[in-house]
Amino acid sequence: MEGTPGLLGAPETPWTPPAVVQVQAGRWVSEGWALVTADLGNYVLLALVFCVLSSAVPVIIQGPLIAGFHIFTMKKLMGRRAEFADLFLGFNYFVPTLVASIVIGLFVFCGTLLCVIPGLVVAAMYKFTYLFIVDKRMDFWPAMQASHAVVKRDYVGFTLFLVLLVLVDLLGVLCCVVGIFVAIPVTFAAITVAYKEIVGFEPRTVDAL
DSSP: OOOOOOTTOOOOOOOOOOSOOOOOHHHHHHHHHHHHHTTHHHHHHHHHHHHHHHHHSTTTTHHHHHHHHHHHHHHHHHTOOOOGGGGGGGGGGHHHHHHHHHHHHHHHHHHHHHOHHHHHHHHHHTTTHHHHHHHHOOOHHHHHHHHHHHHTTOHHHHHHHHHHHHHHHHHHHHTTTTTHHHHHHHHHHHHHHHHHHHTOOOHHHHHHO
């Protein structure tokens, strides 16, 4: 499928997956935690609004909001000024992120019907989809394929990374429930950190953000 224009109206960038990927789940989560706690107030606010809006308008806006959460964290990792309004920049990619969220949800559901483990593997396969949409200006299907191309280098490692992220969210819920507003940002931050290390941000994305 053809690339979807992004903020700069640029087409999809040809991308070659890395030959070797080393999963470092613990370090990625640790760096995500450090990133979130350094700007805890903004991240908690983002998580609160994310949960409220996702609950109020389920499915339709979840994909764009996930992309916006990643954009906020990308700015942090780039040393740029990140603002609350960045959460809504994901709506610049509304169609591909919406379709991606629906397709991924269906794939994960089907995988879970087979057994829990296939569902986890499928979910892990597409965790970088929204970052490819934002960073590489890809349409939903090329972005899903690119995410899979990364994860297939180590299915077990990336699935365990996903399990660790689920445990972080579970711990957040157990911490008087409000802890989830810290756990959710840590999850997004860890995924963004992993993407930056494995794939690297597109120079034009750095300039655009």
